[in-house]
Amino acid sequence: MTAVIETIELKKNYGNHEAVRGLNLSVHAGSVCAFLGQNGAGKSSTIKMLLGMIHPTSGNGSIFGHRIDKERESLLIRQKVAFVAEDKRLYDYMSVSQIIHFTRSFFPRWDHALETSLLERFELPSERKIRQLSKGMRTKLALLLGFARGCELLILDEPTEGLDPVAIEDVLQIVVSLAARGTTIFFSSHQIAEVEQVADHVLMIDRGKLVLDASMDRIKEQYRQIQAVFTDPIEERDLRLPGIGRVHVEGRTASFVASHNVDSIVEHVRMLHAGSIDVLPISLKEIFLEKVKARS
Amino acid sequence: MSVLFYKAWIETRVRFVAGLIAAAIVCIFYMEQHGWLVRMWTEDMQNPHGYHMKWMPLGIHEYGWYLWHYLYDNYLQQVWILSAILFAFGGLIRERNGGTVLFSLGLPVSRRRWLFTRLAVALLESIALSLFAVIVVVIGSTVIHQTYSLSQLLLHTALMVAAGVFMIAFGNLCYTLFPGNYLSLIVTLVLLGAPYLWLQTYMQHMNALGRTPWLGYLNVAHAMAGPWQLNWSTTPWLALLVAWALAAVLLGATVVHGDRLDY
Numbered sequence: 001m002t003a004v005i006e007t008i009e010l011k012k013n014y015g016n017h018e019a020v021r022g023l024n025l026s027v028h029a030g031s032v033c034a035f036l037g038q039n040g041a042g043k044s045s046t047i048k049m050l051l052g053m054i055h056p057t058s059g060n061g062s063i064f065g066h067r068i069d070k071e072r073e074s075l076l077i078r079q080k081v082a083f084v085a086e087d088k089r090l091y092d093y094m095s096v097s098q099i100i101h102f103t104r105s106f107f108p109r110w111d112h113a114l115e116t117s118l119l120e121r122f123e124l125p126s127e128r129k130i131r132q133l134s135k136g137m138r139t140k141l142a143l144l145l146g147f148a149r150g151c152e153l154l155i156l157d158e159p160t161e162g163l164d165p166v167a168i169e170d171v172l173q174i175v176v177s178l179a180a181r182g183t184t185i186f187f188s189s190h191q192i193a194e195v196e197q198v199a200d201h202v203l204m205i206d207r208g209k210l211v212l213d214a215s216m217d218r219i220k221e222q223y224r225q226i227q228a229v230f231t232d233p234i235e236e237r238d239l240r241l242p243g244i245g246r247v248h249v250e251g252r253t254a255s256f257v258a259s260h261n262v263d264s265i266v267e268h269v270r271m272l273h274a275g276s277i278d279v280l281p282i283s284l285k286e287i288f289l290e291k292v293k294a295r296s
Numbered sequence: 297m298s299v300l301f302y303k304a305w306i307e308t309r310v311r312f313v314a315g316l317i318a319a320a321i322v323c324i325f326y327m328e329q330h331g332w333l334v335r336m337w338t339e340d341m342q343n344p345h346g347y348h349m350k351w352m353p354l355g356i357h358e359y360g361w362y363l364w365h366y367l368y369d370n371y372l373q374q375v376w377i378l379s380a381i382l383f384a385f386g387g388l389i390r391e392r393n394g395g396t397v398l399f400s401l402g403l404p405v406s407r408r409r410w411l412f413t414r415l416a417v418a419l420l421e422s423i424a425l426s427l428f429a430v431i432v433v434v435i436g437s438t439v440i441h442q443t444y445s446l447s448q449l450l451l452h453t454a455l456m457v458a459a460g461v462f463m464i465a466f467g468n469l470c471y472t473l474f475p476g477n478y479l480s481l482i483v484t485l486v487l488l489g490a491p492y493l494w495l496q497t498y499m500q501h502m503n504a505l506g507r508t509p510w511l512g513y514l515n516v517a518h519a520m521a522g523p524w525q526l527n528w529s530t531t532p533w534l535a536l537l538v539a540w541a542l543a544a545v546l547l548g549a550t551v552v553h554g555d556r557l558d559y
Contacts, residue, residue: 002327053401078404085398093306105299106403256507
Protein backbone atom coordinates (compact mmCIF):
# COMPACT_ATOMS: atom_id res chain seq x y z
CA MET A 1 0.00 0.00 0.00
CA THR A 2 1.14 3.55 -0.75
CA ALA A 3 2.09 5.71 2.21
CA VAL A 4 0.26 9.02 2.11
CA ILE A 5 1.98 10.39 5.21
CA GLU A 6 5.50 9.41 6.14
CA THR A 7 7.88 10.76 8.76
CA ILE A 8 11.49 9.82 9.36
CA GLU A 9 13.12 10.59 12.71
CA LEU A 10 10.98 13.69 13.03
CA LYS A 11 11.89 15.86 16.01
CA LYS A 12 10.57 19.06 17.48
CA ASN A 13 12.07 20.88 20.44
CA TYR A 14 10.60 23.91 22.17
CA GLY A 15 13.64 25.26 24.01
CA ASN A 16 14.81 22.38 26.18
CA HIS A 17 11.53 20.53 25.91
CA GLU A 18 11.44 17.70 23.39
CA ALA A 19 7.86 17.60 22.13
CA VAL A 20 8.45 15.05 19.35
CA ARG A 21 11.41 12.67 19.61
CA GLY A 22 12.42 10.90 16.44
CA LEU A 23 8.98 9.95 15.17
CA ASN A 24 8.79 7.37 12.40
CA LEU A 25 5.29 6.81 11.16
CA SER A 26 3.42 6.10 7.98
CA VAL A 27 -0.24 6.35 7.09
CA HIS A 28 -1.47 4.32 4.13
CA ALA A 29 -3.80 5.52 1.39
CA GLY A 30 -7.47 4.85 2.07
CA SER A 31 -7.03 4.09 5.76
CA VAL A 32 -8.79 5.65 8.74
CA CYS A 33 -5.84 6.13 11.02
CA ALA A 34 -6.28 7.21 14.63
CA PHE A 35 -3.49 9.10 16.33
CA LEU A 36 -3.71 8.57 20.07
CA GLY A 37 -1.80 10.05 22.94
CA GLN A 38 -2.14 11.89 26.20
CA ASN A 39 -2.29 15.68 26.40
CA GLY A 40 1.15 16.99 25.50
CA ALA A 41 2.23 13.69 23.94
CA GLY A 42 3.17 15.48 20.70
CA LYS A 43 0.09 14.83 18.54
CA SER A 44 -0.69 18.43 17.65
CA SER A 45 2.99 19.28 17.17
CA THR A 46 3.30 16.37 14.72
CA ILE A 47 0.21 17.47 12.79
CA LYS A 48 1.43 21.08 12.70
CA MET A 49 4.81 19.94 11.36
CA LEU A 50 3.07 17.88 8.67
CA LEU A 51 1.22 20.98 7.51
CA GLY A 52 4.13 23.44 7.65
CA MET A 53 2.75 25.40 10.60
CA ILE A 54 5.80 24.67 12.71
CA HIS A 55 9.28 23.74 11.53
CA PRO A 56 10.86 20.41 12.48
CA THR A 57 14.02 20.65 14.61
CA SER A 58 15.40 17.68 12.67
CA GLY A 59 14.22 14.70 10.66
CA ASN A 60 11.89 14.83 7.73
CA GLY A 61 8.46 13.94 6.53
CA SER A 62 6.32 13.90 3.44
CA ILE A 63 2.68 13.94 2.42
CA PHE A 64 1.83 12.60 -1.04
CA GLY A 65 5.57 12.63 -1.67
CA HIS A 66 5.89 16.38 -1.01
CA ARG A 67 8.41 17.32 1.66
CA ILE A 68 6.87 19.02 4.66
CA ASP A 69 9.85 21.29 5.35
CA LYS A 70 9.78 23.08 1.98
CA GLU A 71 7.35 26.02 1.85
CA ARG A 72 6.58 25.50 -1.85
CA GLU A 73 5.85 21.80 -1.36
CA SER A 74 3.88 22.52 1.80
CA LEU A 75 1.59 24.65 -0.34
CA LEU A 76 0.99 21.67 -2.65
CA ILE A 77 0.27 19.55 0.43
CA ARG A 78 -2.35 22.00 1.65
CA GLN A 79 -4.07 21.90 -1.73
CA LYS A 80 -4.60 18.17 -1.26
CA VAL A 81 -5.22 18.06 2.48
CA ALA A 82 -8.20 19.27 4.46
CA PHE A 83 -7.26 20.15 8.02
CA VAL A 84 -9.51 20.83 10.97
CA ALA A 85 -7.54 22.12 13.96
CA GLU A 86 -8.16 21.32 17.60
CA ASP A 87 -8.91 24.99 18.24
CA LYS A 88 -11.85 25.42 15.89
CA ARG A 89 -12.06 29.18 16.08
CA LEU A 90 -12.96 30.83 12.78
CA TYR A 91 -13.14 34.43 11.57
CA ASP A 92 -15.91 35.61 13.88
CA TYR A 93 -16.71 38.70 11.80
CA MET A 94 -17.84 36.52 8.89
CA SER A 95 -21.22 34.88 8.55
CA VAL A 96 -21.58 31.13 7.97
CA SER A 97 -22.22 31.65 4.25
CA GLN A 98 -19.31 34.12 3.93
CA ILE A 99 -16.77 31.73 5.43
CA ILE A 100 -18.07 28.88 3.27
CA HIS A 101 -17.67 31.09 0.19
CA PHE A 102 -14.21 32.16 1.40
CA THR A 103 -12.97 28.60 2.00
CA ARG A 104 -14.60 27.19 -1.15
CA SER A 105 -12.64 29.56 -3.35
CA PHE A 106 -9.36 27.78 -2.50
CA PHE A 107 -10.56 24.27 -3.36
CA PRO A 108 -11.57 23.52 -6.96
CA ARG A 109 -12.90 20.08 -5.97
CA TRP A 110 -15.26 21.52 -3.36
CA ASP A 111 -18.21 19.18 -2.73
CA HIS A 112 -21.29 21.42 -3.10
CA ALA A 113 -23.72 18.57 -2.45
CA LEU A 114 -21.96 17.67 0.79
CA GLU A 115 -21.90 21.34 1.80
CA THR A 116 -25.68 21.64 1.33
CA SER A 117 -26.33 18.35 3.08
CA LEU A 118 -24.13 19.22 6.07
CA LEU A 119 -25.61 22.72 6.40
CA GLU A 120 -28.99 21.02 6.78
CA ARG A 121 -27.78 18.12 8.92
CA PHE A 122 -25.86 20.38 11.32
CA GLU A 123 -28.69 22.98 11.28
CA LEU A 124 -26.25 25.81 10.61
CA PRO A 125 -27.91 29.20 10.01
CA SER A 126 -26.30 30.57 6.82
CA GLU A 127 -26.66 34.25 7.56
CA ARG A 128 -25.65 34.19 11.22
CA LYS A 129 -22.29 35.67 12.19
CA ILE A 130 -19.77 33.15 13.54
CA ARG A 131 -19.40 35.18 16.74
CA GLN A 132 -23.07 34.46 17.42
CA LEU A 133 -22.69 30.68 17.11
CA SER A 134 -22.35 28.34 20.10
CA LYS A 135 -19.11 26.37 20.55
CA GLY A 136 -20.76 23.23 19.22
CA MET A 137 -22.08 25.05 16.15
CA ARG A 138 -18.63 26.49 15.46
CA THR A 139 -17.14 23.00 15.68
CA LYS A 140 -19.74 21.71 13.23
CA LEU A 141 -19.00 24.60 10.86
CA ALA A 142 -15.24 23.96 11.07
CA LEU A 143 -15.86 20.30 10.26
CA LEU A 144 -18.12 21.21 7.33
CA LEU A 145 -15.34 23.45 5.98
CA GLY A 146 -12.95 20.49 6.21
CA PHE A 147 -15.23 17.74 4.92
CA ALA A 148 -16.50 19.63 1.86
CA ARG A 149 -13.04 20.47 0.47
CA GLY A 150 -13.01 17.32 -1.62
CA CYS A 151 -9.43 16.58 -0.59
CA GLU A 152 -7.65 13.24 -0.80
CA LEU A 153 -6.51 13.41 2.82
CA LEU A 154 -8.42 14.69 5.83
CA ILE A 155 -6.45 15.54 8.97
CA LEU A 156 -8.61 16.12 12.02
CA ASP A 157 -7.25 17.20 15.39
CA GLU A 158 -9.76 16.23 18.10
CA PRO A 159 -12.70 16.47 15.68
CA THR A 160 -15.52 15.74 18.11
CA GLU A 161 -14.36 17.86 21.05
CA GLY A 162 -17.24 19.98 22.32
CA LEU A 163 -19.96 18.12 20.41
CA ASP A 164 -23.04 16.44 21.88
CA PRO A 165 -23.45 12.63 21.44
CA VAL A 166 -25.85 13.02 18.50
CA ALA A 167 -23.46 15.32 16.66
CA ILE A 168 -20.53 13.00 17.46
CA GLU A 169 -22.41 10.11 15.88
CA ASP A 170 -23.15 12.26 12.80
CA VAL A 171 -19.50 13.23 12.47
CA LEU A 172 -18.29 9.64 12.80
CA GLN A 173 -20.77 8.53 10.12
CA ILE A 174 -19.49 11.24 7.79
CA VAL A 175 -15.90 10.17 8.45
CA VAL A 176 -16.80 6.57 7.59
CA SER A 177 -18.63 7.63 4.42
CA LEU A 178 -15.71 9.79 3.27
CA ALA A 179 -13.34 6.89 3.91
CA ALA A 180 -15.63 4.65 1.86
CA ARG A 181 -15.23 7.13 -1.02
CA GLY A 182 -11.44 6.73 -0.85
CA THR A 183 -10.46 9.67 1.36
CA THR A 184 -7.60 8.89 3.74
CA ILE A 185 -8.42 10.01 7.27
CA PHE A 186 -5.81 10.81 9.90
CA PHE A 187 -7.32 11.96 13.16
CA SER A 188 -6.21 12.53 16.71
CA SER A 189 -8.59 11.87 19.55
CA HIS A 190 -8.87 11.25 23.27
CA GLN A 191 -12.17 9.44 22.75
CA ILE A 192 -11.03 5.83 22.48
CA ALA A 193 -14.57 4.53 21.98
CA GLU A 194 -14.81 6.68 18.84
CA VAL A 195 -11.47 5.41 17.62
CA GLU A 196 -12.61 1.79 18.04
CA GLN A 197 -15.76 2.65 16.13
CA VAL A 198 -14.18 4.13 13.00
CA ALA A 199 -10.43 3.55 12.83
CA ASP A 200 -8.81 0.69 10.96
CA HIS A 201 -5.30 1.60 12.08
CA VAL A 202 -3.95 3.00 15.33
CA LEU A 203 -0.81 5.01 15.99
CA MET A 204 -0.10 5.70 19.64
CA ILE A 205 2.37 8.33 20.74
CA ASP A 206 3.72 8.94 24.21
CA ARG A 207 6.11 11.73 25.13
CA GLY A 208 6.99 12.30 21.51
CA LYS A 209 7.72 8.65 20.66
CA LEU A 210 5.63 6.16 18.78
CA VAL A 211 4.64 3.34 21.14
CA LEU A 212 2.09 1.50 19.00
CA ASP A 213 1.63 1.14 15.26
CA ALA A 214 -0.89 -1.55 14.46
CA SER A 215 -4.04 -2.24 12.51
CA MET A 216 -7.24 -2.48 14.52
CA ASP A 217 -7.68 -6.07 13.30
CA ARG A 218 -4.25 -7.01 14.61
CA ILE A 219 -4.98 -5.37 17.94
CA LYS A 220 -8.24 -7.30 18.26
CA GLU A 221 -6.65 -10.58 17.20
CA GLN A 222 -3.30 -10.49 18.93
CA TYR A 223 -3.51 -8.31 22.03
CA ARG A 224 -4.55 -10.22 25.14
CA GLN A 225 -4.65 -9.58 28.85
CA ILE A 226 -3.08 -12.56 30.63
CA GLN A 227 -3.53 -13.26 34.33
CA ALA A 228 -1.74 -16.19 35.96
CA VAL A 229 -1.65 -17.55 39.50
CA PHE A 230 1.52 -19.50 40.35
CA THR A 231 2.10 -22.12 43.00
CA ASP A 232 5.23 -20.30 44.20
CA PRO A 233 5.99 -16.57 44.25
CA ILE A 234 7.61 -15.40 41.00
CA GLU A 235 9.62 -12.41 39.90
CA GLU A 236 9.08 -10.00 37.04
CA ARG A 237 12.25 -11.14 35.28
CA ASP A 238 10.76 -14.64 34.88
CA LEU A 239 8.28 -13.14 32.44
CA ARG A 240 10.65 -11.14 30.24
CA LEU A 241 9.65 -12.48 26.85
CA PRO A 242 9.08 -10.99 23.40
CA GLY A 243 5.48 -9.69 23.27
CA ILE A 244 5.23 -8.87 26.98
CA GLY A 245 5.42 -5.28 28.10
CA ARG A 246 5.00 -4.20 31.70
CA VAL A 247 4.36 -7.05 34.16
CA HIS A 248 2.41 -6.48 37.34
CA VAL A 249 3.39 -9.04 40.00
CA GLU A 250 1.64 -9.31 43.34
CA GLY A 251 2.75 -12.31 45.40
CA ARG A 252 1.94 -15.41 43.36
CA THR A 253 -0.23 -13.51 40.84
CA ALA A 254 1.06 -11.92 37.67
CA SER A 255 -0.85 -9.93 35.08
CA PHE A 256 0.37 -8.43 31.83
CA VAL A 257 -0.59 -7.53 28.30
CA ALA A 258 0.71 -9.67 25.46
CA SER A 259 0.97 -7.91 22.13
CA HIS A 260 1.82 -11.02 20.10
CA ASN A 261 3.25 -14.49 20.56
CA VAL A 262 0.36 -15.33 22.91
CA ASP A 263 0.56 -19.14 22.50
CA SER A 264 4.27 -19.26 23.32
CA ILE A 265 3.78 -16.93 26.26
CA VAL A 266 1.00 -19.14 27.67
CA GLU A 267 3.22 -22.19 27.22
CA HIS A 268 6.06 -20.40 29.04
CA VAL A 269 3.73 -19.42 31.88
CA ARG A 270 2.58 -23.05 32.20
CA MET A 271 6.20 -24.14 32.47
CA LEU A 272 6.59 -21.74 35.38
CA HIS A 273 3.98 -23.87 37.20
CA ALA A 274 1.03 -21.56 36.92
CA GLY A 275 -2.04 -23.01 38.65
CA SER A 276 -4.47 -21.02 36.56
CA ILE A 277 -4.05 -18.95 33.42
CA ASP A 278 -6.73 -16.56 32.10
CA VAL A 279 -6.30 -15.20 28.60
CA LEU A 280 -8.78 -12.34 28.14
CA PRO A 281 -9.59 -10.02 25.26
CA ILE A 282 -8.45 -6.45 25.84
CA SER A 283 -9.93 -3.11 24.84
CA LEU A 284 -8.04 -0.32 23.10
CA LYS A 285 -8.46 1.79 26.22
CA GLU A 286 -6.66 -0.84 28.31
CA ILE A 287 -3.87 -1.05 25.74
CA PHE A 288 -3.60 2.74 25.78
CA LEU A 289 -3.35 2.83 29.56
CA GLU A 290 -0.86 -0.04 29.52
CA LYS A 291 1.39 1.69 26.96
CA VAL A 292 1.28 5.01 28.77
CA LYS A 293 1.86 3.47 32.22
CA ALA A 294 4.65 1.26 30.90
CA ARG A 295 6.64 4.36 29.97
CA SER A 296 5.91 6.37 33.10
CA MET B 297 -6.85 35.84 -4.46
CA SER B 298 -9.78 38.25 -4.37
CA VAL B 299 -11.17 36.60 -1.23
CA LEU B 300 -7.89 37.34 0.57
CA PHE B 301 -8.29 41.02 -0.35
CA TYR B 302 -11.90 40.82 0.78
CA LYS B 303 -10.84 39.33 4.13
CA ALA B 304 -8.17 42.01 4.66
CA TRP B 305 -10.70 44.69 3.72
CA ILE B 306 -13.40 43.56 6.16
CA GLU B 307 -10.78 43.29 8.92
CA THR B 308 -9.65 46.90 8.37
CA ARG B 309 -12.77 48.72 7.12
CA VAL B 310 -13.68 50.19 10.51
CA ARG B 311 -10.13 51.57 10.88
CA PHE B 312 -10.33 52.88 7.31
CA VAL B 313 -13.56 54.78 7.99
CA ALA B 314 -12.05 56.13 11.23
CA GLY B 315 -9.01 57.29 9.22
CA LEU B 316 -11.26 59.05 6.68
CA ILE B 317 -13.11 60.84 9.48
CA ALA B 318 -9.84 61.92 11.15
CA ALA B 319 -8.41 63.19 7.84
CA ALA B 320 -11.63 65.08 7.09
CA ILE B 321 -11.62 66.69 10.55
CA VAL B 322 -7.99 67.85 10.19
CA CYS B 323 -8.51 69.24 6.68
CA ILE B 324 -11.79 70.99 7.51
CA PHE B 325 -10.42 72.41 10.77
CA TYR B 326 -7.39 74.05 9.13
CA MET B 327 -9.36 75.37 6.17
CA GLU B 328 -11.91 76.81 8.59
CA GLN B 329 -9.08 78.42 10.59
CA HIS B 330 -7.42 79.95 7.51
CA GLY B 331 -9.22 83.30 7.60
CA TRP B 332 -8.68 83.74 11.34
CA LEU B 333 -4.97 82.80 11.22
CA VAL B 334 -4.28 85.09 8.24
CA ARG B 335 -5.91 88.00 10.10
CA MET B 336 -3.84 87.22 13.21
CA TRP B 337 -0.55 86.99 11.23
CA THR B 338 -1.37 90.23 9.38
CA GLU B 339 -1.96 92.03 12.67
CA ASP B 340 1.30 90.59 14.05
CA MET B 341 3.22 91.71 10.98
CA GLN B 342 1.80 95.24 11.27
CA ASN B 343 2.60 95.43 14.97
CA PRO B 344 6.33 96.11 15.60
CA HIS B 345 6.02 94.31 18.96
CA GLY B 346 4.07 91.41 17.42
CA TYR B 347 5.20 87.89 16.62
CA HIS B 348 7.37 87.93 13.48
CA MET B 349 8.46 84.87 11.55
CA LYS B 350 10.06 84.50 8.11
CA TRP B 351 7.23 82.34 6.79
CA MET B 352 4.41 84.73 7.77
CA PRO B 353 4.22 86.62 4.45
CA LEU B 354 3.92 83.27 2.67
CA GLY B 355 1.20 82.15 5.07
CA ILE B 356 -0.72 85.36 4.50
CA HIS B 357 -0.44 85.54 0.71
CA GLU B 358 -0.05 81.93 -0.44
CA TYR B 359 -2.97 79.65 0.30
CA GLY B 360 -1.02 76.83 -1.34
CA TRP B 361 1.78 77.27 1.19
CA TYR B 362 -0.79 77.35 4.02
CA LEU B 363 -2.28 74.04 2.86
CA TRP B 364 1.14 72.45 2.49
CA HIS B 365 2.36 73.69 5.89
CA TYR B 366 -0.64 72.65 7.97
CA LEU B 367 -1.66 69.55 6.08
CA TYR B 368 1.18 67.87 4.17
CA ASP B 369 4.03 69.04 6.38
CA ASN B 370 2.19 68.51 9.66
CA TYR B 371 -1.23 67.33 10.71
CA LEU B 372 -2.59 65.49 7.67
CA GLN B 373 0.77 63.75 7.39
CA GLN B 374 0.53 62.65 11.03
CA VAL B 375 -3.05 61.43 10.61
CA TRP B 376 -1.98 59.59 7.46
CA ILE B 377 0.95 57.88 9.23
CA LEU B 378 -1.20 56.85 12.18
CA SER B 379 -3.92 55.54 9.86
CA ALA B 380 -1.46 53.70 7.59
CA ILE B 381 0.16 51.81 10.46
CA LEU B 382 -3.29 50.97 11.81
CA PHE B 383 -4.36 49.69 8.37
CA ALA B 384 -1.27 47.45 8.31
CA PHE B 385 -2.00 46.14 11.81
CA GLY B 386 -3.04 42.49 11.74
CA GLY B 387 -1.76 39.36 10.08
CA LEU B 388 -0.88 35.86 11.16
CA ILE B 389 0.68 36.87 14.49
CA ARG B 390 -2.51 38.68 15.46
CA GLU B 391 -4.50 35.67 14.26
CA ARG B 392 -2.45 33.48 16.57
CA ASN B 393 -3.69 35.58 19.49
CA GLY B 394 -7.24 35.33 18.15
CA GLY B 395 -7.01 31.57 17.64
CA THR B 396 -7.76 31.55 13.89
CA VAL B 397 -4.20 31.16 12.61
CA LEU B 398 -4.41 27.37 12.19
CA PHE B 399 -7.49 27.76 10.03
CA SER B 400 -5.68 30.34 7.88
CA LEU B 401 -2.47 28.33 7.63
CA GLY B 402 -4.47 25.20 6.76
CA LEU B 403 -5.52 26.89 3.52
CA PRO B 404 -3.29 26.58 0.44
CA VAL B 405 -1.93 30.11 0.84
CA SER B 406 1.72 30.85 1.52
CA ARG B 407 2.74 33.00 4.48
CA ARG B 408 4.18 35.54 2.06
CA ARG B 409 0.91 35.78 0.18
CA TRP B 410 -0.96 36.42 3.43
CA LEU B 411 1.57 39.17 4.25
CA PHE B 412 1.64 40.85 0.84
CA THR B 413 -2.13 40.78 0.43
CA ARG B 414 -2.60 42.54 3.75
CA LEU B 415 0.11 45.08 2.95
CA ALA B 416 -1.40 45.70 -0.48
CA VAL B 417 -4.79 46.39 1.11
CA ALA B 418 -3.15 48.69 3.71
CA LEU B 419 -1.36 50.56 0.92
CA LEU B 420 -4.53 50.89 -1.19
CA GLU B 421 -6.44 52.18 1.84
CA SER B 422 -3.65 54.65 2.59
CA ILE B 423 -3.76 55.90 -1.02
CA ALA B 424 -7.55 56.17 -0.84
CA LEU B 425 -7.23 58.13 2.42
CA SER B 426 -4.80 60.63 0.87
CA LEU B 427 -7.03 61.06 -2.21
CA PHE B 428 -10.04 61.53 0.04
CA ALA B 429 -8.13 64.36 1.77
CA VAL B 430 -7.60 65.99 -1.66
CA ILE B 431 -11.36 65.85 -2.30
CA VAL B 432 -12.06 67.41 1.11
CA VAL B 433 -9.54 70.18 0.39
CA VAL B 434 -11.03 70.82 -3.06
CA ILE B 435 -14.56 71.13 -1.64
CA GLY B 436 -13.48 73.04 1.49
CA SER B 437 -11.39 75.54 -0.49
CA THR B 438 -14.38 76.26 -2.75
CA VAL B 439 -16.49 76.93 0.34
CA ILE B 440 -13.94 79.40 1.78
CA HIS B 441 -13.31 80.94 -1.69
CA GLN B 442 -9.59 80.16 -1.88
CA THR B 443 -7.64 79.12 -4.95
CA TYR B 444 -4.78 76.66 -5.04
CA SER B 445 -2.90 74.44 -7.51
CA LEU B 446 -4.60 71.05 -7.84
CA SER B 447 -1.47 69.60 -9.44
CA GLN B 448 0.56 70.61 -6.35
CA LEU B 449 -2.01 68.94 -4.09
CA LEU B 450 -1.76 65.74 -6.12
CA LEU B 451 2.05 65.86 -6.21
CA HIS B 452 2.20 66.27 -2.43
CA THR B 453 -0.26 63.40 -2.05
CA ALA B 454 1.91 61.20 -4.26
CA LEU B 455 5.06 62.15 -2.34
CA MET B 456 3.40 61.54 1.04
CA VAL B 457 2.34 58.02 -0.01
CA ALA B 458 5.62 57.24 -1.80
CA ALA B 459 7.79 58.07 1.22
CA GLY B 460 5.15 56.85 3.68
CA VAL B 461 5.54 53.21 2.60
CA PHE B 462 8.45 53.20 5.06
CA MET B 463 5.94 53.73 7.90
CA ILE B 464 3.79 50.81 6.73
CA ALA B 465 6.86 48.54 6.45
CA PHE B 466 8.14 49.62 9.88
CA GLY B 467 4.76 49.07 11.57
CA ASN B 468 4.42 45.71 9.90
CA LEU B 469 7.82 44.51 11.15
CA CYS B 470 6.93 45.60 14.70
CA TYR B 471 3.65 43.66 14.53
CA THR B 472 5.58 40.56 13.48
CA LEU B 473 8.26 40.94 16.15
CA PHE B 474 6.23 41.85 19.20
CA PRO B 475 3.48 39.60 20.51
CA GLY B 476 0.32 40.96 22.09
CA ASN B 477 -2.11 43.21 20.25
CA TYR B 478 -1.75 46.30 22.42
CA LEU B 479 1.97 45.85 23.14
CA SER B 480 2.90 45.67 19.47
CA LEU B 481 0.80 48.71 18.64
CA ILE B 482 2.24 50.76 21.50
CA VAL B 483 5.81 49.70 20.66
CA THR B 484 5.23 50.64 17.01
CA LEU B 485 3.87 54.06 17.91
CA VAL B 486 6.72 54.75 20.36
CA LEU B 487 9.46 53.49 18.01
CA LEU B 488 8.07 55.52 15.14
CA GLY B 489 6.76 58.54 17.04
CA ALA B 490 9.78 59.35 19.20
CA PRO B 491 12.39 59.55 16.37
CA TYR B 492 9.79 61.24 14.12
CA LEU B 493 9.27 64.10 16.58
CA TRP B 494 12.92 64.31 17.67
CA LEU B 495 14.23 64.35 14.11
CA GLN B 496 11.77 67.05 13.05
CA THR B 497 12.82 69.28 15.97
CA TYR B 498 16.51 68.58 15.39
CA MET B 499 16.29 69.33 11.68
CA GLN B 500 14.41 72.59 12.30
CA HIS B 501 17.14 73.61 14.71
CA MET B 502 19.89 72.69 12.23
CA ASN B 503 18.12 74.51 9.39
CA ALA B 504 17.92 77.59 11.59
CA LEU B 505 21.71 77.31 12.01
CA GLY B 506 22.08 76.88 8.24
CA ARG B 507 23.40 73.32 8.48
CA THR B 508 22.25 70.20 6.65
CA PRO B 509 23.40 67.13 8.61
CA TRP B 510 23.37 63.63 7.10
CA LEU B 511 20.57 62.69 9.48
CA GLY B 512 18.34 64.74 7.22
CA TYR B 513 18.30 61.85 4.76
CA LEU B 514 16.64 59.72 7.44
CA ASN B 515 13.97 62.35 8.05
CA VAL B 516 11.09 60.47 6.45
CA ALA B 517 8.66 63.18 7.56
CA HIS B 518 10.59 65.68 5.44
CA ALA B 519 10.69 63.26 2.54
CA MET B 520 6.90 62.87 2.83
CA ALA B 521 6.29 66.61 2.83
CA GLY B 522 8.94 67.87 0.41
CA PRO B 523 9.19 71.63 -0.25
CA TRP B 524 5.95 73.56 -0.68
CA GLN B 525 6.47 74.06 -4.39
CA LEU B 526 7.07 70.59 -5.68
CA ASN B 527 8.49 69.78 -9.07
CA TRP B 528 11.01 67.36 -10.55
CA SER B 529 14.04 69.30 -9.35
CA THR B 530 12.73 70.09 -5.86
CA THR B 531 11.56 66.55 -5.10
CA PRO B 532 13.74 65.13 -2.27
CA TRP B 533 14.90 62.18 -4.36
CA LEU B 534 17.73 61.12 -2.10
CA ALA B 535 15.56 61.09 1.03
CA LEU B 536 12.90 59.25 -0.97
CA LEU B 537 15.41 56.62 -2.08
CA VAL B 538 16.59 56.20 1.50
CA ALA B 539 12.95 55.73 2.62
CA TRP B 540 12.38 53.11 -0.09
CA ALA B 541 15.63 51.31 0.70
CA LEU B 542 14.79 51.21 4.40
CA ALA B 543 11.24 50.03 3.60
CA ALA B 544 12.66 47.23 1.43
CA VAL B 545 15.06 46.15 4.21
CA LEU B 546 12.25 46.16 6.79
CA LEU B 547 9.96 44.23 4.47
CA GLY B 548 12.69 41.68 3.76
CA ALA B 549 13.29 41.25 7.50
CA THR B 550 9.55 40.76 8.04
CA VAL B 551 9.39 38.09 5.33
CA VAL B 552 12.42 36.19 6.64
CA HIS B 553 11.22 36.36 10.24
CA GLY B 554 7.67 35.42 9.24
CA ASP B 555 8.87 32.35 7.31
CA ARG B 556 10.72 31.09 10.38
CA LEU B 557 7.93 31.51 12.89
CA ASP B 558 6.21 28.54 14.49
CA TYR B 559 2.47 28.76 14.97
